[in-house]
Amino acid sequence: MTGQWARRWARWCLHATAGLGLVVFTLFVLGPLIWLILRGFAGSWTFPALLPDHWSLRWWQQVFSDSSLAGSIQLSLTFAPVVTVVSALICLPAAYAFARFEFPGRRTLLISLFATNAFPKTGLYVSIAALYYTLHLMGTFLGVVIIQLLGTVVFMTWIPAAAFAAVPRSLEEAARDVGAGAPRVFFRVTLPIVAPAILVAMILSFLSSFDEAQGTFMVGVPNYVTMPTEMYTLVLNYPEQAAAVFAILLTIPSVLLLALVRRHIMGGRLAEGFQLR
Amino acid sequence: MQSAKIRAALLASPPIILIALFVGLPVVSAVLYTFGHTGGMNSVVAQIAQHQYVADHWWGTVGAYRNVFATGSFWHSLLDTVLVTVCATALVLVLGGGVALYLRLSGGWLSKVVSLLAVVPLFIPVVIASYAILVFYAPDGFVGSVCQLLGWPDAPVLSYTMVGVTIGQVWVNLPLGVLLLSSAFTSVPDVLIDAARDAGAPMTRVIRSVLLPMSALPAVIVATFTAISVLGSFTVPFLIGPSAPNMLGPEMANTFGPFNQPQQAEVMAVVVFLLAVGAGVYYVRANFRASKRSGASR
Numbered sequence: 039m040t041g042q043w044a045r046r047w048a049r050w051c052l053h054a055t056a057g058l059g060l061v062v063f064t065l066f067v068l069g070p071l072i073w074l075i076l077r078g079f080a081g082s083w084t085f086p087a088l089l090p091d092h093w094s095l096r097w098w099q100q101v102f103s104d105s106s107l108a109g110s111i112q113l114s115l116t117f118a119p120v121v122t123v124v125s126a127l128i129c130l131p132a133a134y135a136f137a138r139f140e141f142p143g144r145r146t147l148l149i150s151l152f153a154t155n156a157f158p159k160t161g162l163y164v165s166i167a168a169l170y171y172t173l174h175l176m177g178t179f180l181g182v183v184i185i186q187l188l189g190t191v192v193f194m195t196w197i198p199a200a201a202f203a204a205v206p207r208s209l210e211e212a213a214r215d216v217g218a219g220a221p222r223v224f225f226r227v228t229l230p231i232v233a234p235a236i237l238v239a240m241i242l243s244f245l246s247s248f249d250e251a252q253g254t255f256m257v258g259v260p261n262y263v264t265m266p267t268e269m270y271t272l273v274l275n276y277p278e279q280a281a282a283v284f285a286i287l288l289t290i291p292s293v294l295l296l297a298l299v300r301r302h303i304m305g306g307r308l309a310e311g312f313q314l315r
Numbered sequence: 316m317q318s319a320k321i322r323a324a325l326l327a328s329p330p331i332i333l334i335a336l337f338v339g340l341p342v343v344s345a346v347l348y349t350f351g352h353t354g355g356m357n358s359v360v361a362q363i364a365q366h367q368y369v370a371d372h373w374w375g376t377v378g379a380y381r382n383v384f385a386t387g388s389f390w391h392s393l394l395d396t397v398l399v400t401v402c403a404t405a406l407v408l409v410l411g412g413g414v415a416l417y418l419r420l421s422g423g424w425l426s427k428v429v430s431l432l433a434v435v436p437l438f439i440p441v442v443i444a445s446y447a448i449l450v451f452y453a454p455d456g457f458v459g460s461v462c463q464l465l466g467w468p469d470a471p472v473l474s475y476t477m478v479g480v481t482i483g484q485v486w487v488n489l490p491l492g493v494l495l496l497s498s499a500f501t502s503v504p505d506v507l508i509d510a511a512r513d514a515g516a517p518m519t520r521v522i523r524s525v526l527l528p529m530s531a532l533p534a535v536i537v538a539t540f541t542a543i544s545v546l547g548s549f550t551v552p553f554l555i556g557p558s559a560p561n562m563l564g565p566e567m568a569n570t571f572g573p574f575n576q577p578q579q580a581e582v583m584a585v586v587v588f589l590l591a592v593g594a595g596v597y598y599v600r601a602n603f604r605a606s607k608r609s610g611a612s613r
Contacts, residue, residue: 056417059413060429063429063432067433067435067436067489069457070447070451070452073447073450073457074450074451077450085455085459086459086461086463128329128330131327131329132326132327132331134326135323135326136327138323139319141324141327142324147327147331149599151330153334153342154338155544155591156543156547156592156595157338157547157584157588158547158564158584158587158588159547160571160584161345161567161580161584162338162342162345164345164571164581165341165342165345165356165581166337167360168356168357168359168360169337184337188333188334188338191334194330195330245437249441251550252549252550266440266442269446270442278450285443285446288442292440293438295438296434296435296438300434303434308491308495309495309497309498309499309533310498312495312536
């Protein structure tokens with residue numbers, strides 16, 4: 039009898055711990071975001087209340103009426119798709135080659151892409167500035183695209199490469215046996231199988247470009263001030279609520295994308311890309 | 316066959332050329348600059364730099380290194396950087412591993428919610444995340460307000476501290492940890508777990524002897540990527556951390572910008588780079604060993 043009680047007690051403890059862990063975890067992840075969203079709609083707020091005294095859309099009007107802020111939103115939404123498409127054009131053929139062919143230095147080159155992450159960005163940008171002056175890329179559209187492109191290469195090559203490598207050759211051979219030509223095999227058999235991985239890579243590239251602030255600031259200012267670069271100024275110089283509004287706006291595209299690709303990302307597409315073969 | 320190889324190498328070359336030109340070349344030139352080579356690409360920055368050491372031997376000079384290594388604040392920042400990196404990496408492994416284990420061993424809507432929560436940070440721009448975390452843990456933020464309401468007005472404030480920076484780093488790097496580890500746990504077949512359970516092993520034993528050993532490689536990958544991302548980070552410590560001494564990322568930016576000492580900033584970058592390469596070597600070796608093993612078993 040006591041054994042049963044002890045077991046029930048132990049199970050209750052386990053559930054309580056798990057529940058508490060879940061609450062803390064939710065608070066850890068979502069707490070800061072929810073708190074920020076509340077700030078964006080706050081008219082006035084008295085410490086230490088957990089909700090604003092009254093709500094207001096004043097800060098939204100202020101942000102939308104500021105033309106430099108609206109312009110930066112438009113710029114961000116221009117750069118991110120351009121960078122994503124250019125990155126796909128450059129990296130996807132390479133991903134295919136890395137996955138399907140054995141050539142000298144294949145692995146070394148695949149790993150060397152990773153070097154982009156190893157040298158600290160701040161130091162890299164200082165040095166890139168010199169190169170940009172030489173190539174007359176400072177303050178140009180192309181210059182910003184290249185800077186943002188650097189952060190996307192690793193995803194755009196590694197993740198699709200892993201997917202191309204995982205396509206069963208027997209499927210392609212079967213299609214060829216029944217008379218399909220090489221392009222037809224590629225577009226009707228191979229591409230549909232790797233499409234989710236390419237989608238994940240493109241979304242990550244979009245986010246990486248959309249998120250890039252430090253390099254864009256150095257290369258683009260004053261001609262091209264994107265949302266994240268503007269965010270630095272906002273955080274340091276504007277009232278907290280304006281920054282909160284801007285933060286919410288900056289997060290909207292990301293949340294939409296999250297809803298779109300969550301299934302593929304959780305399905306291990308991203309994880310496979312990080313195991314080098 | 317030879318021409319096919321050449322064609323493949325050509326297909327693979329565009330991203331390699333991009334990285335070689337815009338990362339490789341600047342890195343080499345930055346390293347040369349730290350040794351006092353002020354010509355070529357470095358001539359523009361060398362014209363405005365202060366406290367610059369110019370090469371006096373054919374190989375250069377270690378003046379800039381000596382200069383940086385002689386300041387106490389550099390060592391303080393380096394120690395902060397290493398401590399935050401070690402703590403954040405360990406926390407990402409433990410927390411990410413815990414979430415991934417939970418996802419593997421339990422089903423239902425709750426685990427779906429948890430899996431969605433865990434990837435949220437991947438989709439939030441780092442600037443926003445850092446700012447949100449700063450405000451959340453500030454004295455007048457949520458944590459401060461709750462402590463005040465609970466009658467604990469002197470609760471420690473985490474914003475503008477290295478603890479706050481560590482929290483931010485864990486927040487930003489958690490999704491990769493959860494994704495890689497949960498994919499590793501998923502690849503362990505149910506049969507293995509059931510067999511161990513049938514043989515009478517308690518759940519803790521199953522986790523320790525079956526699930527954890529089979530996810531060693533992904534754990535190394537997570538640790539390496541987290542460590543490298545934290546080592547080179549700028550935004551998280553810049554926004555959440557104290558103005559000084561902080562991690563080497565913001566310290567570098569200060570040395571370059573306000574102090575106008577690009578050579579010293581690059582010396583710091585090289586130090587961080589060496590640390591990151593150390594972590595990277597570990598990653599590459601683990602991958603090589605794993606692929607050799609799977610090659611042998613085939």
